[in-house]
Amino acid sequence: xxKKAFRMTSLSALAVCAFLLTLACNKSNTEQSSNNMSxxxxxxxxxxxxxxxxxxxVNGTVKFDGVAPKPVKIDMSQDPACKGTNEAEAVVVTxxxxxxxxxxxxxxxxxxxFDVPTTPVVLDQSGCKYHPHVLGVMAGQTVQxxxxxxxxxxxxxxxxDNREWNExxxxxxxxxxxxxxxEEIMLPVKCNQHPWMKMYxxxxxxxxxxxxxxxxxxxxxxxxPGDYTIAFVxxxxxxxxxxxxxxxxxxxxxxxxxxxxxx
Amino acid sequence: MTRVxxxxxxxxxxxxxxxRNHPGRPRGTTLNxxxxxxxxxxxxxxxxxxxxxxxxxxxxxxxxxxxxxLSVPDWPTSFGYLVKVPxxxxxxxYEWSHRMLAGTLGMLTLTIxxxxxxxxxxxxxxxxxxxALCTFVTQATLGGMTVLFFQPPWLSTAHATVAQTxxxxxxxIALFTGRKFVDRSQEDRPQGQPPRVDFDxxxxxxxxLTLLSIFVLYVQLILGGMFRHHGMSWWPxxxxxxxxxxxxxxxxxxxxxxxxxxxxxxxxxxxxxxLLITQLCLxxxxxxxxxxxxxxxxxxxxxxxxxTVAHVxxxxxxxxxxxxxxxxxxxxxxxxxxxxxxxxxxDASAA
Numbered sequence: 001x002x003k004k005a006f007r008m009t010s011l012s013a014l015a016v017c018a019f020l021l022t023l024a025c026n027k028s029n030t031e032q033s034s035n036n037m038s039x040x041x042x043x044x045x046x047x048x049x050x051x052x053x054x055x056x057x058v059n060g061t062v063k064f065d066g067v068a069p070k071p072v073k074i075d076m077s078q079d080p081a082c083k084g085t086n087e088a089e090a091v092v093v094t095x096x097x098x099x100x101x102x103x104x105x106x107x108x109x110x111x112x113x114f115d116v117p118t119t120p121v122v123l124d125q126s127g128c129k130y131h132p133h134v135l136g137v138m139a140g141q142t143v144q145x146x147x148x149x150x151x152x153x154x155x156x157x158x159x160x161d162n163r164e165w166n167e168x169x170x171x172x173x174x175x176x177x178x179x180x181x182x183e184e185i186m187l188p189v190k191c192n193q194h195p196w197m198k199m200y201x202x203x204x205x206x207x208x209x210x211x212x213x214x215x216x217x218x219x220x221x222x223x224x225p226g227d228y229t230i231a232f233v234x235x236x237x238x239x240x241x242x243x244x245x246x247x248x249x250x251x252x253x254x255x256x257x258x259x260x261x262x263x
Numbered sequence: 264m265t266r267v268x269x270x271x272x273x274x275x276x277x278x279x280x281x282x283r284n285h286p287g288r289p290r291g292t293t294l295n296x297x298x299x300x301x302x303x304x305x306x307x308x309x310x311x312x313x314x315x316x317x318x319x320x321x322x323x324x325x326x327x328x329x330x331x332x333l334s335v336p337d338w339p340t341s342f343g344y345l346v347k348v349p350x351x352x353x354x355x356x357y358e359w360s361h362r363m364l365a366g367t368l369g370m371l372t373l374t375i376x377x378x379x380x381x382x383x384x385x386x387x388x389x390x391x392x393x394x395a396l397c398t399f400v401t402q403a404t405l406g407g408m409t410v411l412f413f414q415p416p417w418l419s420t421a422h423a424t425v426a427q428t429x430x431x432x433x434x435x436i437a438l439f440t441g442r443k444f445v446d447r448s449q450e451d452r453p454q455g456q457p458p459r460v461d462f463d464x465x466x467x468x469x470x471x472l473t474l475l476s477i478f479v480l481y482v483q484l485i486l487g488g489m490f491r492h493h494g495m496s497w498w499p500x501x502x503x504x505x506x507x508x509x510x511x512x513x514x515x516x517x518x519x520x521x522x523x524x525x526x527x528x529x530x531x532x533x534x535x536x537x538l539l540i541t542q543l544c545l546x547x548x549x550x551x552x553x554x555x556x557x558x559x560x561x562x563x564x565x566x567x568x569x570x571t572v573a574h575v576x577x578x579x580x581x582x583x584x585x586x587x588x589x590x591x592x593x594x595x596x597x598x599x600x601x602x603x604x605x606x607x608x609x610d611a612s613a614a
Contacts, residue, residue, distance in 0.1 A: 154334060156336075167336055168335075195331070
């Protein structure tokens with residue numbers, strides 16, 4: 001190979017390497033720009049106070065379309081203190097009903113603000129699993145984290161918009177109390193000591209949210225009459241939205257179904 | 264004006280006989296310009312430190328593969344203590360062991376640095392020992408920062424990259440303190456004479472190829488680290504593997520086809536080629552177990568952990584072997600000097 005050809009080959013190789021390296025930066029830039037866009041979203045005018053006599057209810061069932069995935073087994077053998085049910089809870093389907101779907105009012109509340117509840121939301125670690133697997137909480141509301149296991153856990157939320165933290169919690173230690181300042185859906189929480197332990201906290205600005213139970217059912221009470229977008233979010237299957245209009249004292253049924261995610 | 268200067272050696276000179284400043288010697292002998300004495304214990308300790316560095320890298324790979332990097336949330340203490348053994352379960356086993364092994368390696372590094380400063384007559388070796396110590400301190404700081412800043416991908420990748428840099432320095436110290444390196448008379452010469460070899464007139468030179476190999480391996484290391492720490496997709500690492508394979512194969516084939524008579528070049532070239540093949544197989548296995556099959560797994564599974572840990576360890580060995588090859592080529596392969604001379608001087612010589 002002559003000198004010129006080598007220089008060309010070397011330059012090409014360097015260019016390819018540099019291109020591959022720049023890809024590392026692009027991903028985080030994309031995430032940042034999407035966060036900025038959501039922060040600058042237009043707000044609607046202030047709404048009238050909620051009249052308790054006219055509030056409506058939205059309820060329904062979330063279904064899973066198709067053949068339900070087989071429960072994935074967890075190997076807890078690396079810690080003898082872990083004696084929980086050894087099945088993952090990523091997609092829990094019982095007779096076609098989908099559990100652990102977070103349902104919340106995504107749009108339609110305008111600039112209404114809501115008092116943050118003073119009662120904490122409890123997240124329990126028992127059998128080396130999180131209970132519940134999907135949790136809803138208002139921004140600023142206290143999350144009380146307990147450890148009922150005879151082993152040490154560490155609680156490590158990995159948020160995009162909130163502050164990240166990581167604390168260990170030995171057996172029989174006092175509950176850890178934390179809160180999340182900003183709205184964030186499906187904020188992952190994990191335990192690095194037991195890698196199968198994962199759950200999701202959903203931080204919202206309003207009290208209008210619910211999590212589907214084993215029968216796939218949910219209920220959101222106390223909604224003022226109006227037009228809303230209801231979002232259904234599942235950790236693996238993504239988000240689906242539905243528009244709904246509720247009148248005074250209405251009870252509307254809004255069902256939703258998810259299809260298996262394409263591999 | 265450029266001219267090829269052939270001073271100092273001719274084609275088919277003995278391998279150990281060419282240096283621009285010392286006619287009849289290779290350029291790499293400048294590394295030995297100050298006589299050094301072989302210290303067996305010092306060399307053995309340097310080899311042990313290099314092996315310990317590989318063990319710590321493997322332990323670090325186990326931490327990442329088991330997603331256990333933050334299982335001990337504090338640093339520099341571990342659950343509030345420096346050395347107290349915690350409840351040894353789950354991810355703590357990997358992270359705490361990694362920390363203790365790294366601490367031991369730190370003591371070894373400090374020892375080899377002080378020992379080198381005391382016994383070495385080669386000034387550059389003393390600087391290399393200090394460099395090893397500084398690299399270790401940098402590496403420990405990066406490790407602590409990954410814990411305190413919750414493993415941002417760029418920081419964890421820097422931790423992985425500096426780890427392998429330290430390993431290469433440790434291997435280099437082991438090489439430079441070896442009997443064959445310190446005392447050339449101890450080199451293997453079956454016929455009693457150094458082998459006769461051509462000087463390197465090809466473009467690129469073998470030495471340039473070894474440097475290019477080190478560069479592409481570093482890029483590959485960064486891309487692999489970013490993928491493992493969830494900072495980017497897998498495909499840039501896989502795409503760059505093609506470039507790495509080409510460059511390393513080119514380098515080793517050149518070394519084996521032209522300089523196979525030089526043991527010090529042939530041996531690392533053979534090892535490099537073998538490790539490259541092994542590494543490609545391990546990379547493919549890691550891809551299958553982690554990306555293709557392990558996508559829906561709820562926890563790190565044994566096959567994916569074994570494949571990725573072996574991939575990291577062999578990758579470290581491959582980089583270190585390439586560095587050794589570069590050093591040996593620099594030291595043993597004579598090159599044609601290309602020197603730029605002033606126009607007037609060139610004209611005068613032409614006249």
